Amino acid sequence: MTSEKTLRHIFLECLVITCLASFLLCITLSPCSAYDLKEKVKEFTLKNGLKVLIVERHASPTVSLYISHDTGAVDEGDGHTGTAHILEHMMFKGTETIGTKNFEEENRILQKIHDMGNALDTELMKRKSADVQKTESLRKQLEILQRKAGEWSIPSEIDRLYTEKGGGDLNAFTGQDLTSYHVSLPSNRIELWARIESDRMLNPVFREFYSERKVVMEERKQTVESNPGRKLMEQFLAAAFMVHPYRRPVLGWAPDMRFLNIDYTKEFFRTYYSPNNTTIAIVGDVSSDRTMKIIKHYFGRIPSQEIPVRCPTEEPPQNGERRVKLISDASPRLIIGYHKPTLPSFDDCVFDVIDTILSGGRTSRLFKALVEKGIAVGVNTANGFPGARYPNLFVVFAEPVSPHTCKELEEIIYKELDILKKEPVKPEELEKAKNQLKADILRHISTNSGLAGMLSYYGAVAGSWQYITKFPDLLERVTPEDVISAAKKYLEPRNRTVAELVREK
Amino acid sequence: MKRYIAYTIVFIVLLSSCAWHSTSVTDPDDIVYAPLRFEPPKAQRVKLENGIILYMLEDHEIPLVNISAVIRMGSFYDPPGKEGLAEITGTVMRTGGTKSMTGNQIDEELDFIAGKIAVSVGTNSCTLSMSVLEKDINKGLQIFSDILTSPVFSEEKLETAKILEIEALERISDNPQKIAFREFRRLMYHGDPRGRLSSVESIQKIERDDLLKFYKRFFRPGNVMIALSGDIEEKDAVIKIRNSLGKWDIPGGPEKLPPPPARVGASLNYIYKSTPQSVIIIGHSAPGKKSPDYYVFEILDFITGSGGFRSHIFAEVRNRLGLAYSAGSFYSPRTKYGIFGAYAMAKGSSTVEALSAITKILDNVRDRGVESGVELAWAKESIINNFIFSFARPSQIVMGQMMLEFDGLPDNFLTNYKDNIEMAGLDDLRHVAARYLSGESRIVLVLGNKEKFNKPLSSFGNFHMEKNGTENQEN
Numbered sequence: 001m002t003s004e005k006t007l008r009h010i011f012l013e014c015l016v017i018t019c020l021a022s023f024l025l026c027i028t029l030s031p032c033s034a035y036d037l038k039e040k041v042k043e044f045t046l047k048n049g050l051k052v053l054i055v056e057r058h059a060s061p062t063v064s065l066y067i068s069h070d071t072g073a074v075d076e077g078d079g080h081t082g083t084a085h086i087l088e089h090m091m092f093k094g095t096e097t098i099g100t101k102n103f104e105e106e107n108r109i110l111q112k113i114h115d116m117g118n119a120l121d122t123e124l125m126k127r128k129s130a131d132v133q134k135t136e137s138l139r140k141q142l143e144i145l146q147r148k149a150g151e152w153s154i155p156s157e158i159d160r161l162y163t164e165k166g167g168g169d170l171n172a173f174t175g176q177d178l179t180s181y182h183v184s185l186p187s188n189r190i191e192l193w194a195r196i197e198s199d200r201m202l203n204p205v206f207r208e209f210y211s212e213r214k215v216v217m218e219e220r221k222q223t224v225e226s227n228p229g230r231k232l233m234e235q236f237l238a239a240a241f242m243v244h245p246y247r248r249p250v251l252g253w254a255p256d257m258r259f260l261n262i263d264y265t266k267e268f269f270r271t272y273y274s275p276n277n278t279t280i281a282i283v284g285d286v287s288s289d290r291t292m293k294i295i296k297h298y299f300g301r302i303p304s305q306e307i308p309v310r311c312p313t314e315e316p317p318q319n320g321e322r323r324v325k326l327i328s329d330a331s332p333r334l335i336i337g338y339h340k341p342t343l344p345s346f347d348d349c350v351f352d353v354i355d356t357i358l359s360g361g362r363t364s365r366l367f368k369a370l371v372e373k374g375i376a377v378g379v380n381t382a383n384g385f386p387g388a389r390y391p392n393l394f395v396v397f398a399e400p401v402s403p404h405t406c407k408e409l410e411e412i413i414y415k416e417l418d419i420l421k422k423e424p425v426k427p428e429e430l431e432k433a434k435n436q437l438k439a440d441i442l443r444h445i446s447t448n449s450g451l452a453g454m455l456s457y458y459g460a461v462a463g464s465w466q467y468i469t470k471f472p473d474l475l476e477r478v479t480p481e482d483v484i485s486a487a488k489k490y491l492e493p494r495n496r497t498v499a500e501l502v503r504e505k
Numbered sequence: 506m507k508r509y510i511a512y513t514i515v516f517i518v519l520l521s522s523c524a525w526h527s528t529s530v531t532d533p534d535d536i537v538y539a540p541l542r543f544e545p546p547k548a549q550r551v552k553l554e555n556g557i558i559l560y561m562l563e564d565h566e567i568p569l570v571n572i573s574a575v576i577r578m579g580s581f582y583d584p585p586g587k588e589g590l591a592e593i594t595g596t597v598m599r600t601g602g603t604k605s606m607t608g609n610q611i612d613e614e615l616d617f618i619a620g621k622i623a624v625s626v627g628t629n630s631c632t633l634s635m636s637v638l639e640k641d642i643n644k645g646l647q648i649f650s651d652i653l654t655s656p657v658f659s660e661e662k663l664e665t666a667k668i669l670e671i672e673a674l675e676r677i678s679d680n681p682q683k684i685a686f687r688e689f690r691r692l693m694y695h696g697d698p699r700g701r702l703s704s705v706e707s708i709q710k711i712e713r714d715d716l717l718k719f720y721k722r723f724f725r726p727g728n729v730m731i732a733l734s735g736d737i738e739e740k741d742a743v744i745k746i747r748n749s750l751g752k753w754d755i756p757g758g759p760e761k762l763p764p765p766p767a768r769v770g771a772s773l774n775y776i777y778k779s780t781p782q783s784v785i786i787i788g789h790s791a792p793g794k795k796s797p798d799y800y801v802f803e804i805l806d807f808i809t810g811s812g813g814f815r816s817h818i819f820a821e822v823r824n825r826l827g828l829a830y831s832a833g834s835f836y837s838p839r840t841k842y843g844i845f846g847a848y849a850m851a852k853g854s855s856t857v858e859a860l861s862a863i864t865k866i867l868d869n870v871r872d873r874g875v876e877s878g879v880e881l882a883w884a885k886e887s888i889i890n891n892f893i894f895s896f897a898r899p900s901q902i903v904m905g906q907m908m909l910e911f912d913g914l915p916d917n918f919l920t921n922y923k924d925n926i927e928m929a930g931l932d933d934l935r936h937v938a939a940r941y942l943s944g945e946s947r948i949v950l951v952l953g954n955k956e957k958f959n960k961p962l963s964s965f966g967n968f969h970m971e972k973n974g975t976e977n978q979e980n
Contacts, residue, residue, distance in 0.1 A: 057566065059564070059566060059897075059898065059899060060543065060545070060893065060896055060897045060898070061541050061542075061543045061893060062893060062894060062897045092814070097530070097532075098533060150825075155814070155815075155820060155824055155825075156813070156814030156815050156820065156824065159813045159814035159815060160813075160814070160815050160883070161533050161534070163812060163813045163815065163883075163887045163891075164883055164886050164887050164890065165538075165886075165890055166887070166889075166890025166891040166892075166893060166894075167891070168891050168894050170813065184894065184897075186541050186890060186893050187541070188538045188539045188540070188541045189538060191536050191538070192533060192536055192538075195530060195531060195533050195536060196533060199530065208824065211824070211825070211826075211827035212827070213827075214827035214828075215823055215824075215827050215829070215830055216830070218782070218827075218828070218829050218830040218850070218851065218852060219830035221781045221782040221830075221850075221852055222782050222829075222830050222831060222850045223830075225781045225782070226681050226682075226780050226781060226782050226850075227680070228679050229679075298530070329779070330678075330679040331672075331675065331676045331678075331679055360616075361612070361615075361616040362600075362612040362615075362616065363609075363612045363613050363616040364616075371669070372665060373665075374664070374665050374668035374669065377669050377672040377673055377676065399672075399676070401668055401669065401672040402672060402675060428617070431617075432616055432617045432619075435617065435618065435619040436616065436619045438619065439569075439619030439620075439638060440619070442567055442568070442569055442638075443569065443636060445567070446566070446567045446569060446898075447898065448897070
């Protein structure tokens with residue numbers, strides 16, 4: 001009912017639905033801490049380029065383990081949207097030594113499935129001119145082969161191994177910038193984790209690709225097509241970004257997903273899941289010496305790869321408001337976004353402060369102007385949408401209380417944004433925002449998984465986890481004048497995209 | 506040269522550890538682990554003179570203090586026709602001010618110190634929780650105890666709360682899963698206050714006087730338990746709690762709560778909603794935590810649908826058939842009763858196939874139990890090994906220990922948990938499955954657009970209920 005910051009989960013797709021998928025929240029929860037991370041984080045780099053961050057915490061014999069690959073949906077080629085995400089699902093299908101009764105036998109059939117699947121897709125891509133008999137025959141053969149392969153495979157072995165040894169929160173997340181794999185384990189089981197994870201970075205086997213493709217399409221039906229807020233979000237991003245890949249949904253566009261391709265997925269894996277493109281973060285009851293011995297043994301054998309220079313089409317400046325409407329039989333809602341630079345730009349930090357001034361807590365400006373007055377059922381803002389590796393958006397979300405309209409909300413929101421441009425924020429209000437940013441981080445890193453998630457996130461996206469320790473100084477530097485100038489520069493109508501859901505039965 | 510170096514390293518590794526060799530890695534099932542020894546710290550329990558029971562555990566990792574007061578109050582006690590009263594009382598307790606501060610003053614003070622106070626209201630309990638920086642504990646506690654002991658429920662904040670709650674109810678029709686799970690609750694608790702849900706009309710009828718009466722009925726020291734953890738010394742914490750809440754003096758002990766009446770009969774229920782994906786839920790009554798069947802049922806639920814990818818429903822409906830992204834089961838045990846549900850969200854044309862697959866799995870478990878000892882051993886090992894996570898953080902430990910007393914469960918409930926899981930055998934599973942998963946007490950609910958179903962839902966029997974889910978949720 002209140003403006004909880006749940007909307008920020010929107011751009012994360014995960015293996016299984018869970019409420020624990022919160023670490024990428026730190027895209028907007030900026031780092032800062034009275035807790036001295038500098039002293040606690042031990043940092044290592046293996047010869048193959050793999051970065052490892054370890055924090056020892058001995059409250060209970062548990063440990064949280066994150067592996068983050070510096071890649072996501074943003075690295076997909078056009079026509080291949082959804083690849084990063086289906087790859088994340090495929091990584092749970094086992095390896096050459098996990099999940100098989102006899103890999104040689106199995107692999108022979110997998111090769112055939114692979115060829116048959118590609119042939120079927122090629123035929124189906126002809127759409128209306130596709131040969132119906134041929135597709136039916138291919139489909140049947142594919143089914144038979146899949147059944148045969150099933151005789152050699154042992155399904156869900158990775159999950160079985162972790163679950164049996166007490167693993168919890170087993171999940172993976174694909175975002176625009178980053179793909180992460182997470183599990184919490186009793187702390188004596190680290191070697192199991194290293195054995196499984198290093199093996200799937202080295203020898204994953206993409207079993208059940210075609211049935212998993214159906215699963216991700218169901219995921220899309222569940223989380224997007226049955227969800228008016230998510231549908232609106234897709235339209236919004238596609239309008240706000242004309243050319244940059246941030247315009248595309250992480251799950252993929254449905255027509256692309258039908259033809260998600262196993263070869264392309266494998267290539268994507270080979271290119272981006274290399275150790276020199278990966279950060280591991282471990283927080284819990286471990287000894288860093290012993291843990292590093294295990295990590296070197298298992299992960300050290302993975303060769304590094306050359307990562308291609310990534311240079312997605314830059315988004316040209318927006319010179320005029322863009323508006324989108326989504327017609328749906330659902331209650332109205334509104335999304336407004338403004339282009340802005342990303343971290344480590346100082347302006348990004350200023351937007352963290354603006355974010356908090358506008359929607360952090362019950363005394364924030366938009367909460368008071370909209371929710372407290374019973375005009376909106378919820379309002380929220382997010383800095384760093386939908387990713388943080390490239391210039392991104394500052395976004396406002398709001399849902400009107402009937403009979404108020406999105407138009408009324410827009411007017412009130414613009415009035416508040418104008419005040420930011422004209423009147424210096426009072427010192428108490430600025431201090432309040434800074435206090436909140438600091439405390440939010442403390443709460444976030446109070447759990448092992450929260451801290452591990454944050455370390456691996458900044459390790460990958462900001463280039464170094466130390467961005468976290470530098471942030472307090474950056475934050476302290478933000479003045480009322482900085483807020484005015486950032487607001488003036490970015491929160492202007494010509495830099496704005498507005499998406500509105502309009503009810504129509 | 507490179508290869509040479511690699512061999513040298515292999516040689517050294519072999520010398521230093523026989524378990525590790527590089528040509529082939531260890532079979533994951535053969536890894537040997539050091540034993541895990543852990544005696545979870547015990548929270549300190551103090552009963553204040555006025556009857557408040559306090560559990561505490563120090564945790565100096567992060568300079569934060571967390572406090573939760575749990576009160577025996579909840580939607581179970583909503584008066585008929587005013588469903589939602591407990592929820593609104595909780596909301597306005599937090600927003601509507603106290604005898605010494607207005608709601609807005611409280612918000613200002615809290616936001617400035619970055620403290621968070623929230624009220625959440627469930628069926629049987631209400632939790633007032635606070636998180637503050639250690640340096641602000643005095644300020645925080647003063648506000649916290651004021652909200653607990655002297656809320657004034659301002660008329661203006663009540664009006665806002667009602668407006669927002671009504672809008673939130675109206676918006677439920679946008680969310681197929683929410684519609685379905687609300688309806689499921691109503692069906693499972695038919696004839697019991699737990700099955701009554703708030704509606705626009707019931708919220709509209711709520712007045713300030715109702716809140717005052719409701720508050721007065723439940724809020725007294727003898728009906729409150731407090732869990733405290735964080736960066737504070739125990740004896741300091743007792744002094745502070747005593748100073749802020751010790752003078753609160755209203756007679757009366759803990760509130761009593763009857764369990765729901767036994768539910769009888771099976772039913773097939775359908776809600777129309779034009780949505781690309783159907784929501785399927787199948788429910789059974791299940792044992793409570795005090796029942797001797799509790800541990801066996803935990804295992805049963807794990808194997809059937811909550812134990813990850815290997816559990817039957819997930820393996821069949823998602824992995825083998827590819828019919829759904831979300832599919833599985835859940836078991837919510839209370840002290841004296843519980844609910845078990847199996848679910849899947851599948852596209853319209855797969856609805857009946859997914860429903861058949863799940864019912865087949867449930868029937869199979871009911872008629873044959875779990876066939877292999879290997880599967881039972883896997884489930885037991887998994888549950889036992891994961892149990893350590895109930896004690897992962899001091900805040901969890903203190904809350905867990907307090908809730909045992911709150912729920913009237915024995916002190917050794919957690920310490921004996923592993924042994925009780927360990928004792929379950931294949932026969933126990935068969936008996937318990939047969940007892941609870943009978944087709945004669947099965948509630949089936951399907952939400953979706955039946956025109957898209959490739960087989961008629963009526964092949965599952967006659968509809969007990971059919972309704973339109975795009976209309977507002979009436980009670």
